[in-house]
Amino acid sequence: MRFIAKTLYGLEKVLSEELRIMGAGNVQIANRAVSFEGDMGLLYKVNYCSRTALSILMPIADFRIRSKDDLYKAGTKIEWDRYMDPDDTFSIVPVINSPHFGHTGYAGLILKDSIADTFRKQTGRRPSVDTDNPRLLINLHISNDQVTISLDSSVVPLFKRGYRQEQSVAPLNEVLAAGILLLSGWNAASTFTDPMCGSGTFPIEAALMACKIPPGKFRKFFGFQRWRDFDEDLFQKVVFENNNKIQSSPVKIFGCDISGETLQFAKTNVAKAGLNDAISLEISDFKDLRSEEGGLVFMNPPYGQRIQPEEIDTLYGMIGTTLKHNFPGSTAWLISSNKESLKHVGLKPKEKHILFNGALECILLKYEMYSGTKKTVKV
Numbered sequence: 001m002r003f004i005a006k007t008l009y010g011l012e013k014v015l016s017e018e019l020r021i022m023g024a025g026n027v028q029i030a031n032r033a034v035s036f037e038g039d040m041g042l043l044y045k046v047n048y049c050s051r052t053a054l055s056i057l058m059p060i061a062d063f064r065i066r067s068k069d070d071l072y073k074a075g076t077k078i079e080w081d082r083y084m085d086p087d088d089t090f091s092i093v094p095v096i097n098s099p100h101f102g103h104t105g106y107a108g109l110i111l112k113d114s115i116a117d118t119f120r121k122q123t124g125r126r127p128s129v130d131t132d133n134p135r136l137l138i139n140l141h142i143s144n145d146q147v148t149i150s151l152d153s154s155v156v157p158l159f160k161r162g163y164r165q166e167q168s169v170a171p172l173n174e175v176l177a178a179g180i181l182l183l184s185g186w187n188a189a190s191t192f193t194d195p196m197c198g199s200g201t202f203p204i205e206a207a208l209m210a211c212k213i214p215p216g217k218f219r220k221f222f223g224f225q226r227w228r229d230f231d232e233d234l235f236q237k238v239v240f241e242n243n244n245k246i247q248s249s250p251v252k253i254f255g256c257d258i259s260g261e262t263l264q265f266a267k268t269n270v271a272k273a274g275l276n277d278a279i280s281l282e283i284s285d286f287k288d289l290r291s292e293e294g295g296l297v298f299m300n301p302p303y304g305q306r307i308q309p310e311e312i313d314t315l316y317g318m319i320g321t322t323l324k325h326n327f328p329g330s331t332a333w334l335i336s337s338n339k340e341s342l343k344h345v346g347l348k349p350k351e352k353h354i355l356f357n358g359a360l361e362c363i364l365l366k367y368e369m370y371s372g373t374k375k376t377v378k379v
């Protein structure tokens with residue numbers, strides 16, 4: 001079977017590596033998605049274990065259209081009774097970029113009518129639409145003439161791990177945080193510090209990796225559990241096999257923040273994730289922190305948009321000075337959307353990646369600290 005794992009821009013490669021390691025075949029990178037092949041066991045495993053997928057789709061029909069009517073006709077040819085019965089509810093998510101449909105919602109309405117009419121003809125009854133809590137979530141993707149209809153096996157996006165009880169004003173998406181850690185090659189071999197940890201996303205995702213805790217462990221539900229062919233025994237096997245790998249963290253993981261109120265959010269989330277033993281949290285201004293040689297620093301400072309520090313450029317200047325003087329021999333990864341302020345860090349980046357935090361284009365920069373590296377450079 002072929003599946004499509006959706007992800008955030010810039011994380012396609014790390015997702016493809018995750019999928020290969022999990023045993024996926026024919027892994028192909030696309031735009032904000034990776035397609036792969038495997039069986040139902042792999043579909044369950046990817047939902048349960050992938051750190052960088054947002055959702056996993058299972059295509060059930062692929063075809064070309066020349067007009068709107070072709071979508072309706074092709075919809076009536078799908079064996080919908082394989083996936084739902086007339087008493088079930090469904091919902092359609094249309095993703096449309098096609099000259100045949102000026103209005104995205106219209107394509108969804110056509111497919112909805114096609115499904116309802118097919119059931120009515122066959123059984124005299126029809127399933128109803130429930131956008132809040134559907135039994136089946138159908139993804140309708142149309143790019144020019146090419147239509148792909150898929151079932152969404154995740155339904156609730158996979159960045160919703162289930163551990164986040166509290167959030168600061170500007171939390172990182174969990175998939176983005178995990179993707180950055182994988183991009184960096186994080187292998188739980190060095191001390192980890194997030195000196196501006198907010199609600200704790202970086203330390204929690206780092207600790208989940210260090211402890212080999214599947215990110216799906218805290219979720220109550222995956223879409224495939226409502227499918228007609230759901231194999232509970234197979235799913236429990238996947239859960240058991242992967243929970244069995246859980247270990248204690250081999251390294252120290254620290255989260256700090258200048259705000260006691262924000263750090264309280266992190267404490268709640270860390271406790272919910274069962275990571276009290278793996279993560280130490282402390283109130284501190286970054287400028288007062290120091291690290292041992294060879295540590296890793298991940299930070300997501302305020303961008304100056306949603307959070308307004310008085311002097312955002314001064315803050316970024318302090319980040320550069322503190323990294324240089326207090327973190328010798330460390331490697332730091334810094335993500336921000338504020339390109340102007342990033343110039344004030346004043347350190348020469350070793351790597352640069354473009355990523356998106358929600359709608360905001362961000363730069364992820366890697367700095368390696370040695371004595372005397374502070375120079376003024378263009379980012």
Ligand SMILES: C[S@@+](CC[C@H](N)C(=O)[O-])C[C@H]1O[C@@H](n2cnc3c(N)ncnc32)[C@H](O)[C@@H]1O
Nearest residue numbers: 171172196197198199201257258285286300302
């Ligand atoms: C964008 S938020 C981080 C969000 C976090 N990554 C998350 O997922 O929740 C930036 C954080 O930096 C903290 N901060 C700002 N200035 C600081 C400083 N000088 N030292 C330590 N933390 C600081 C803020 O309190 C805020 O929680």
